[in-house]
Amino acid sequence: MADCLLGIDLGGTNIKIGCFDTTLKLIGRISVPTDAEMGPDFIVDKFYTTSKELLKQNDLSLADVCAVGIGSPGLINLTEGVVRAAPNLPLFKNVPLKDMVAKRLGKPVILENDANAACLAEHTIGAGKGSDHMILLTLGTGIGGGIISDGRLIHGPSGGAAELGHLIIYPDGRTCGCGQKGCVEAYASANSTAARATEAIQDGAPSSLAACLKEQGKITCKDVFEHAGKGDAVAKEIVEGTAKALAMVCAQLTNVTDPQSIVFAGGMIAAGDVLLTQIRRFYKQSLGHLFDRESLELCFATLGEDAGIIGASSLALAVCQ
């Protein structure tokens, strides 16, 4: 009986595939390098061979698979199942990924944006469980987002909704990779947090990060949080800037979709309470008195790196039924 699901999380660096039963219980997972430079056909073939390997490891075969869900970065045309463009997968321009995978694996396929898939996973069984109005912000190299309103993902007509990293918080501010100025991604992503620290050191700010930059040749976001934790004033200021930028976006979003919870995911949440406490503090400071926004829960995601494959498989469940 075909009663298992495959959830594929296509990343710029790795492909993760999870095999789940129809209650979304994980049966097994596997991760392989994406080799993005090899292009879509190669990657679809890798989906096939890696899925077969994962299934075999768990005494299953493709015959046991009911449907496949894929979370892909970039702009997705959901109706047609096409990856329109993805900054981290330069060879993916208008790629009909849904049809390609359906043909190669011989299964029904559903394609979704990766942040939306992760948002759906946190909504279904993670930090946003029980909340029909939630927002996910993924804090990694860039900042991605997903919005659930009234229990449904908001996509917009062309899949261009929830590009939350590109909300402008400082007009005419830092230039973002998207070409706009002052986007939250240009301040509060892991890369931008590291970049702001690097710039401060290069401008001569007295900090323990200076030695770090000299030794390693670069500063990472993790370094910034570590040095802030040890009391370095410059690192603390950079971390505050990141938390404040994120709090400002939370304030914006409450006035648009009025979520019950905003869930932070991605590598940066490894920083832990020091980040969350400060986001909450700056958020409270920004509140007006007219609206009841204090009940908004700001919290961390709970599904970690599995969110992508869980979300993708929960979508697969929908085409299975």
Add this chain to the structure above:
Amino acid sequence: MADCLLGIDLGGTNIKIGCFDTTLKLIGRISVPTDAEMGPDFIVDKFYTTSKELLKQNDLSLADVCAVGIGSPGLINLTEGVVRAAPNLPLFKNVPLKDMVAKRLGKPVILENDANAACLAEHTIGAGKGSDHMILLTLGTGIGGGIISDGRLIHGPSGGAAELGHLIIYPDGRTCGCGQKGCVEAYASANSTAARATEAIQDGAPSSLAACLKEQGKITCKDVFEHAGKGDAVAKEIVEGTAKALAMVCAQLTNVTDPQSIVFAGGMIAAGDVLLTQIRRFYKQSLGHLFDRESLELCFATLGEDAGIIGASSLALAVCQ
């Protein structure tokens, strides 16, 4: 046969009531002062007497009415039909308006936020017709909003969504009536546009508005647009500030819900093309290169003052069926 609908637009100053057939064709309308200081019971009674009068004027009676829709300012609990709070109706605190009107008029009643009702009207038969993804911004004393995504209004769990006047565009900027700093309402509402002009004159800016302020004792938003139209540099700068603030909010909103159109309504759109052209110009300037946002249509509402009663009656239609 009960086949007509009443749409009530409850404003801080006036109550407008429209009588419609089930194709939303206007049969007749009436407007009376709200007398907000008389409180909810008085106003509900006024709904009753004014509705009867309107129906009589059109050779109809309450027996012909199928259902009643109400658009009310403020925060609305939709499920319970309660006006939780409304800045322009200070006596409306947790008023069960839906049940009160249902009892007084003996009809099914549906209650909605007024900007949402207007948004629904423009979506159904106005400037947003044919667009399942649209946003309405009402530019009046304050700035209100409504969001339609995938054909449905976004309310949030407690009716607190689409408070679009309170999107912060300038961090630590002008203080808004809501208590936040830098809200778009503090720059681009009719009142704030007039206030910014007044402050500029009081700071000694050389402008033809100075004489206007001296003569009238105050400057209105209309004055600012008129003097800008005649070439006054200060007035032009104020108008540009208003247009830029609105464009910035449009840029924010495209990254959240990705609308196909943003429709401007309210008294300020009487300013005409000079306003719309500038909003479009600033919006284009703010765009990045990563996302296809150029297809967004920025336009004016077409239903004028009837939007509120049309939206309310279209809601009534839903409870009629």
